[in-house]
Amino acid sequence: MLSKKTKYGIKALTYLAKQENKTPVQIATISKSENISLKFLESILLTLRKNGVLGSKKGKGGGYYLLKDPSEIQMTSIMRILEGPISMVPCVSLNFYEKCDDCPDENACAVHNLMLEVRDSTLQIFRNTSLADLCKC
């Protein structure tokens, strides 16, 4: 299941991407528009800022803004920052690999090979989808 953190994060990002100009948007504005708890959203946007997706400005007229063009923000990076691994099992993860305790041979493991297929197809979607693509809905 996708966490609310990721869901809210993506919604906030599309909100920012839809802005005409690049002036900062306040957390409270996004919070109200997207029905997201203000404090929870605050921590999510902070995470995105720390990972180089967003910039921020303090004080009056401050807020958050995208650091790159929406077309250059891939869903793979957003998912990895907010949700963590894209694969369903650590043993097929590219960025968060971990060996299974119970499994002596990965290549002979049915679960491994099935989840490898799932990861590949999911990854392909995330790689081919940018924030700009999401805004077309």
Next chain:
Amino acid sequence: MLSKKTKYGIKALTYLAKQENKTPVQIATISKSENISLKFLESILLTLRKNGVLGSKKGKGGGYYLLKDPSEIQMTSIMRILEGPISMVPCVSLNFYEKCDDCPDENACAVHNLMLEVRDSTLQIFRNTSLADLCKC
């Protein structure tokens, strides 16, 4: 993330599918072979039996066995029984649909549409993969 329940369940099913004859296999045998906690595996196999995937026989010489041919057991049904929804958000689920609290219009929701794509591609893999296919590894 895939739960251990599902992972162990799939491993146990492939173990049963690989049997030459259709004589029942004891829980303890699978438990040892696949490095799965006996009691945990017991509850998993019970779930699979209650959902019509496995049959069981009590007493000496008893155990669990597949009710259908491995080629007729789709991964979609196994995933739904053990893991639950295949989609990452309830609002794109075919079998476990739920409306989002925060979202006024699903069709305009970026997360919804992205996860719809992911669900479709994942579903296609699970539909095209049978237990027999898993055993080919």
Next chain:
DNA sequence: ATTTTACCCTACTTAATTAATAGGGTATGC
């Protein structure tokens, strides 16, 4: 008939994670 085998079932527990909430601190602009 009795014993052994092996599944059947309920309840409990521990740890981790999620989704917040609380409560201040700090930089910025007017």
Next chain:
DNA sequence: GCATACCCTATTAATTAAGTAGGGTAAAAT
């Protein structure tokens, strides 16, 4: 210098995952 709006840490309630405990029951072997 004061209001604004982000920055940061800590705490918490609820849920789920992953087992663990302990006994019950049906079937087969003796």
